[in-house]
Amino acid sequence: MKPLQQPVIGILGGGQLARMMALAGYPLGMRFLFFDPDPQACAGQVGPLITAGYDDTKALDEFMREVDVVTFDFENVPVSTVRYVQQRRAVYPDPSVLEISQDRLLEKRFFQKLGLPVGQFFPVNSYSELAFGAKSYEFDALLKTRRMGYDGKGQFRITPGADLKSIWEQARGRKLVLEQRVPFEREISVITVRDADGQLSQYAVTENKHNNGVLATSTAPARYTDSCQLAKTHARTIAEALEYVGVLVIEFFETPDGVLINEMAPRVHNSGHWTIEGALTSQFENHLRAVCGWPLGSTDSWGYAAMLNWIGSVPNIACMPKQAHIHHHLYGKTPRAGRKVGHTTITAEDPANLQRKVVNFAKQLSDSLGKL
Ligand code: AMP
Numbered sequence: 001m002k003p004l005q006q007p008v009i010g011i012l013g014g015g016q017l018a019r020m021m022a023l024a025g026y027p028l029g030m031r032f033l034f035f036d037p038d039p040q041a042c043a044g045q046v047g048p049l050i051t052a053g054y055d056d057t058k059a060l061d062e063f064m065r066e067v068d069v070v071t072f073d074f075e076n077v078p079v080s081t082v083r084y085v086q087q088r089r090a091v092y093p094d095p096s097v098l099e100i101s102q103d104r105l106l107e108k109r110f111f112q113k114l115g116l117p118v119g120q121f122f123p124v125n126s127y128s129e130l131a132f133g134a135k136s137y138e139f140d141a142l143l144k145t146r147r148m149g150y151d152g153k154g155q156f157r158i159t160p161g162a163d164l165k166s167i168w169e170q171a172r173g174r175k176l177v178l179e180q181r182v183p184f185e186r187e188i189s190v191i192t193v194r195d196a197d198g199q200l201s202q203y204a205v206t207e208n209k210h211n212n213g214v215l216a217t218s219t220a221p222a223r224y225t226d227s228c229q230l231a232k233t234h235a236r237t238i239a240e241a242l243e244y245v246g247v248l249v250i251e252f253f254e255t256p257d258g259v260l261i262n263e264m265a266p267r268v269h270n271s272g273h274w275t276i277e278g279a280l281t282s283q284f285e286n287h288l289r290a291v292c293g294w295p296l297g298s299t300d301s302w303g304y305a306a307m308l309n310w311i312g313s314v315p316n317i318a319c320m321p322k323q324a325h326i327h328h329h330l331y332g333k334t335p336r337a338g339r340k341v342g343h344t345t346i347t348a349e350d351p352a353n354l355q356r357k358v359v360n361f362a363k364q365l366s367d368s369l370g371k372l
Contacts, residue, residue, distance in 0.1 A: 001196035001293035008033060009288065010067030010089065012082065013074030014041030014049050016331035016340065017268050017284075020276070021073065022047050024284035030292070035063050042332040043073075054081040064088045071246060071291050075101050075266055076148055092196075092245040092291040097266040104146045104263070105177050111261050114241055116234050119253065119260045120180035127168045133178040134158050143167060146175040155213060182260055184253035188222050189271040190235035193286040193296055196245045201286070201299045202232050203279055206271045208251070211311075214338065218271045218307040219354070220278060227254045234261065247272070247287040270309065270340070277327045277345050278305030303347055304354040310342040320344075321364040325357055 006029055011018040014036030022032040023046060032047040039051040052059030054077060063085070064070075070091045072082065075098060082095035100110050108118045122133040124143065134141060139162065145154035156167045158178070187210065191203040204221030205228040222228060235250040242248070249269035251262040272283035281289075281297025289296050313335045317328050330342040346361055348354035 003293040004068050007031070007068045007292050008066060009291065010035065010063055010070040010085075011043065012036075012054075012070065012072040012077045012085070014038070014043035015073055016042055016333070017073035018043035019046055019331060020273075020329075021071075021268065021284045021288060024276075024282055025288045028285070028288070030288060033063060033066050035059070040334070045332045054078050057084065060084055069291055071267075071287070072098075073267060093242070093248070093266050094245070097242050097244065097248075101264055101266050102147055103175075104144055105175070107263060108177075111238070114237055116237065117258065117260050119182045119262075122178045124176040124178050127165070127172075130168055130176075130178065131164055134162075134164060137178070137180040140181045142179045142181060143171055144177055144179060145171070146177050153213075182253040182255065182262075184255055184260075186222070186254040187251065187262070188228065188231055188254055188259070189218075189249055189251045189269065190231050191247060191249050191269065191272045191275070191283055191299075192235045192239045192244075193247045193283070193290055193299065194239045194244050195290045195296055196293060198240075198243075199296055200236060200239060201296050202235065203272065203275055203283070203299045204301045205231060206274065208271050214309075214311060214340075215270045216309055216311070218274055220274050220305055221301055223351070225254065227252075227259045231259050234259065238264065246290045247283050270343075271307075273329070273343050274305035274307040274345050275299075276329075277347050278302055303349045304351055305345055305347045306354055306358050307343050307345045308358075309340055310344070311340055312337050314342045315365065315368075317342075319368050321361055321368065326361060 008031045010033050012035050014034035018034050019042055034043040034049045037053050050059055050063050070085050070089050079095050079098050100106050105123055108121055111118050124130050139160040141158040143156040187208045189206045194200040206218045206220040207222035209217045231252045239248050247268045249265040252259040253262055268283045268287050275282045278301055280300050286296055325347045327345045333341045335341050346357050348357050
């Protein structure tokens with residue numbers, strides 16, 4: 001692929017991921033145009049934003065006129081929109097990956113077709129299928145909507161005491177899949193970047209902790225186990241099978257018997273935010289490099305990093321501890337329950353120091369909040 005000179009990059013979706021891509025691309029002379037139905041989309045604070053529905057072909061035509069290449073920050077952009085744009089502008093990654101990743105059932109079957117391990121699952125289209133599946137998984141399962149589910153949204157926990165009838169009433173009318181709960185030891189993710197010529201590079205495996213289905217913290221490099229290498233190999237298999245261009249993130253459950261794939265994100269990802277300070281080239285810069293046909297930057301880590309998400313609210317950043325190893329990021333979003341509004345990354349030279357610095361940060365933070 002011929003490298004684009006001084007490219008203008010169009011991003012479908014104008015959330016914090018688009019914003020952080022732009023912040024990584026400006027120093028390289030790249031320019032950006034965002035497209036989002038929400039006039040408050042936070043990327044609009046750092047670059048021009050077209051506000052229109054994803055089905056507004058007039059607005060999409062205007063968007064395409066202004067940009068050299070297109071990518072997205074959100075995997076639920078309608079495939080029809082991306083296909084429309086693709087008629088006139090190169091889009092990376094290819095929208096075919098969205099068709100798979102937008103539907104949990106297709107996604108799991110895709111992984112299985114590649115011979116990769118996924119947990120037990122069962123498509124659900126009726127109450128009797130739900131009752132049958134719940135019984136087969138001994139009432140230890142999650143019922144999920146096949147589409148539009150992220151950050152734990154559209155999920156129902158099935159336990160021995162659960163009221164299946166009421167869960168069915170809440171979930172019915174949508175396409176569903178029942179997943180057996182995986183008794184994992186850890187959750188890890190692999191961030192892979194691949195360019196159009198097939199060059200591929202992977203960041204250190206990241207360990208993730210979730211609260212109520214929403215990512216709370218990511219730490220990298222994760223404590224090394226054989227599963228880390230296995231996860232990297234599976235992520236490579238997926239990126240190559242898709243002839244993927246850009247950053248692709250695969251989330252895994254680590255169990256005593258190896259790894260099971262949870263899902264993929266065909267975009268830069270929250271579990272890769274640590275790469276801004278913790279790696280030689282951030283996930284954002286490498287995604288842009290890949291979509292513009294530029295050589296990829298090194299994915300090596302500087303040391304160790306822990307990323308803590310600010311969800312729902314963020315303390316006054318002016319009063320938060322600031323030391324050389326503490327890096328705050330706010331997204332310019334209005335705080336709302338469950339909403340990701342920023343993150344803080346703490347860096348250190350080794351895991352023991354990282355742990356100590358994270359504990360100190362938490363203590364300093366609670367002390368400074370106590371003084372307010
Ligand atoms: P998801 O949106 O499917 O990635 O789910 C969000 C989080 O819920 C995951 O990162 C896990 O912490 C948890 N989770 C989802 N599915 C399962 C499962 N089948 N077994 C155990 N935990 C799960």
